[in-house]
Amino acid sequence: MSGIFLQEVDDMTEEALGTEPVAFQVNKFCLADQNADLHIMPYMPLFEGVFKLPTQLNLMLNALNLYCIIISKGIQQFATYRTNIFARIVSALFMLGARYALWIALFATGNAGGTTLTETMTYFVIMDILMVWTTSNLGERIGSDIQSGDISLALIRPMTYHFQLLSGSHSGAVIHTLTGSLPILIVASVFIGILPPVSTGAFAVFILSAVLGGIIYIFIDLIISYTAFWLMDYWYIGWYKRALFTLFGGTALPLWFYPEWLRNISSVLPFQLALFTPLEVYLGRIYGADILFTLGMQAIWIVLLFSIERFIWSRAQNKIVVQGG
Amino acid sequence: MHSFRVFLTIVKHLFRARFEYPGSFISGIIAQWISYGISMVMLFLMIWNFGSLAGWMPFEIIFMYAVWLLSYALGASFTFNLCLSFPQIAINGTLDEAYTRPIPPFLYLLATTYNTGYISHVILTIIALAVSIIQLGISWTALQWLWLLLIIVCGSVINACMMLICDMPAIRTRSESPTGIFFWQVREFTQYPITIYPRAILFVFTAILPFGFVSFYPIQVLLGKADGIMPQLTMWLSPVVAVLLVGVTMLCWKYLSREYESAGT
Numbered sequence: 001m002s003g004i005f006l007q008e009v010d011d012m013t014e015e016a017l018g019t020e021p022v023a024f025q026v027n028k029f030c031l032a033d034q035n036a037d038l039h040i041m042p043y044m045p046l047f048e049g050v051f052k053l054p055t056q057l058n059l060m061l062n063a064l065n066l067y068c069i070i071i072s073k074g075i076q077q078f079a080t081y082r083t084n085i086f087a088r089i090v091s092a093l094f095m096l097g098a099r100y101a102l103w104i105a106l107f108a109t110g111n112a113g114g115t116t117l118t119e120t121m122t123y124f125v126i127m128d129i130l131m132v133w134t135t136s137n138l139g140e141r142i143g144s145d146i147q148s149g150d151i152s153l154a155l156i157r158p159m160t161y162h163f164q165l166l167s168g169s170h171s172g173a174v175i176h177t178l179t180g181s182l183p184i185l186i187v188a189s190v191f192i193g194i195l196p197p198v199s200t201g202a203f204a205v206f207i208l209s210a211v212l213g214g215i216i217y218i219f220i221d222l223i224i225s226y227t228a229f230w231l232m233d234y235w236y237i238g239w240y241k242r243a244l245f246t247l248f249g250g251t252a253l254p255l256w257f258y259p260e261w262l263r264n265i266s267s268v269l270p271f272q273l274a275l276f277t278p279l280e281v282y283l284g285r286i287y288g289a290d291i292l293f294t295l296g297m298q299a300i301w302i303v304l305l306f307s308i309e310r311f312i313w314s315r316a317q318n319k320i321v322v323q324g325g
Numbered sequence: 326m327h328s329f330r331v332f333l334t335i336v337k338h339l340f341r342a343r344f345e346y347p348g349s350f351i352s353g354i355i356a357q358w359i360s361y362g363i364s365m366v367m368l369f370l371m372i373w374n375f376g377s378l379a380g381w382m383p384f385e386i387i388f389m390y391a392v393w394l395l396s397y398a399l400g401a402s403f404t405f406n407l408c409l410s411f412p413q414i415a416i417n418g419t420l421d422e423a424y425t426r427p428i429p430p431f432l433y434l435l436a437t438t439y440n441t442g443y444i445s446h447v448i449l450t451i452i453a454l455a456v457s458i459i460q461l462g463i464s465w466t467a468l469q470w471l472w473l474l475l476i477i478v479c480g481s482v483i484n485a486c487m488m489l490i491c492d493m494p495a496i497r498t499r500s501e502s503p504t505g506i507f508f509w510q511v512r513e514f515t516q517y518p519i520t521i522y523p524r525a526i527l528f529v530f531t532a533i534l535p536f537g538f539v540s541f542y543p544i545q546v547l548l549g550k551a552d553g554i555m556p557q558l559t560m561w562l563s564p565v566v567a568v569l570l571v572g573v574t575m576l577c578w579k580y581l582s583r584e585y586e587s588a589g590t
Contacts, residue, residue, distance in 0.1 A: 084500070091506060091511055098526055101523055101526065109378075111376050236353040239359070240359065247366070247367075
């Protein structure tokens with residue numbers, strides 16, 4: 001069925017090149033892919049005649065296939081601007097140096113309380129990696145899709161809108177990992193000496209908790225982003241989200257530096273569960289039975305946020321007004 | 326003079342156009358108040374936890390941050406949208422349009438891309454300035470108040486010019502400019518007393534991306550500080566840096582205009 005609009009998308013691709021945000025181009029690319037001479041992954045129908053794959057599995061493989069194509073296209077596209085890769089790496093390392101100097105100056109006052117410089121730097125370096133994968137700017141994507149009318153095209157594609165959003169933001173994440181967090185991690189480990197996870201078990205829990213945290217982040221992001229359907233404007237949606245995560249989620253300052261009252265407010269909200277809690281597990285600040293409690297809290301919030309998200313989405317779909325895009 | 330009047334008229338109409346959608350305009354302003362307000366709270370908490378940073382008290386840092394943000398907002402209100410559009414203006418024909426208008430093309434671009442949203446930063450920073458000035462129990466002479474005004478103007482010019490210089494290559498390359506990436510990512514580290522950084526970074530913030538002259542250096546005059554690293558004279562150099570940068574920006578624009586080839590759109 002996708003063949004119907006393949007041609008159309010293919011025609012648009014040439015115009016779109018260079019004029020639109022990366023994530024959006026990626027989506028067009030992946031559909032145009034089978035017609036163009038840009039084969040990266042073998043396409044599923046190849047197997048179809050040989051084995052009779054169950055439909056469900058077929059769909060999943062198909063989704064995985066599309067996911068890989070979207071990500072590899074994103075990377076290819078980014079890799080054409082080599083100076084920008086260089087600029088990103090240089091500025092990432094520059095920022096690491098500046099941040100290290102800042103915290104050295106702060107710790108030089110001798111009022112650190114119960115934490116160390118190394119622990120704080122580890123917090124920021126690992127936070128950086130987590131943020132690349134969990135923080136998404138779905139608000140801007142959804143908003144611009146609504147305003148340009150592209151959302152009508154996105155909604156009739158043979159994959160769900162949410163899948164397109166997620167793949168798009170992961171293709172950005174791969175790029176940012178390669179040009180930002182990975183160089184930072186390497187340089188920080190060699191020159192600053194960041195802490196390894198406290199134990200193998202803690203590391204496994206950390207990964208699990210980080211994935212759950214990522215899901216929490218995406219649900220919060222989606223819920224906030226849906227306001228675009230009602231407001232018809234979107235550039236400021238991300239501001240609200242970032243502000244909430246800065247204040248309650250510890251993305252700018254570890255929560256252990258907060259005054260008691262603010263810490264208490266943060267602990268009943270879901271924002272700290274997205275990034276701060278996994279890091280506490282990594283650093284060994286949460287251990288033993290508390291780990292189970294933390295994971296439980298994350299699971300409860302996921303269920304809660306998921307139901308809110310589904311509810312609003314069911315309403316939002318009926319709200320779409322395409323402004324002649 | 327005529328160009329200037331046209332400029333003001335365009336900006337006036339941009340404001341009127343934004344107010345046509347008051348809901349969206351006000352949500353945007355509130356979003357930025359919350360966002361920057363929280364950044365300020367975080368900055369305050371960070372310094373407050375440790376007592377001071379390089380001899381600067383929490384409210385001194387907030388005062389410096391307010392000047393830093395106000396200068397950025399005033400400068401960026403003129404240049405932010407323009408810089409964002411640089412990769413596209415040659416492709417979609419905006420630049421061709423500017424060349425055919427009866428006012429200088431650069432002025433035309435500045436006016437039509439004026440960002441009205443920065444009014445939120447201005448209101449927020451004026452409140453922050455007032456609070457920190459009261460908290461610090463400051464009593465300045467008229468000349469010192471004038472100096473504050475002057476550094477805000479110079480800071481805006483420095484911010485605007487640096488943004489333009491760093492992002493201008495995008496007109497030619499038609500993609501995000503590498504210097505622009507560097508500019509946007511490292512700028513926020515100049516909200517602290519920059520002498521805490523190693524000499525190499527201090528050098529960058531003084532001579533290459535001269536954000537030190539936006540707030541840190543000139544504010545030492547007002548708060549009676551001396552960093553003991555840079556010569557005393559540095560405190561007074563902001564106006565000179567601003568004038569120099571205007572010159573460099575003009576040269577860059579001249580060069581790009583001479584080399585400009587329309588995409589034929």
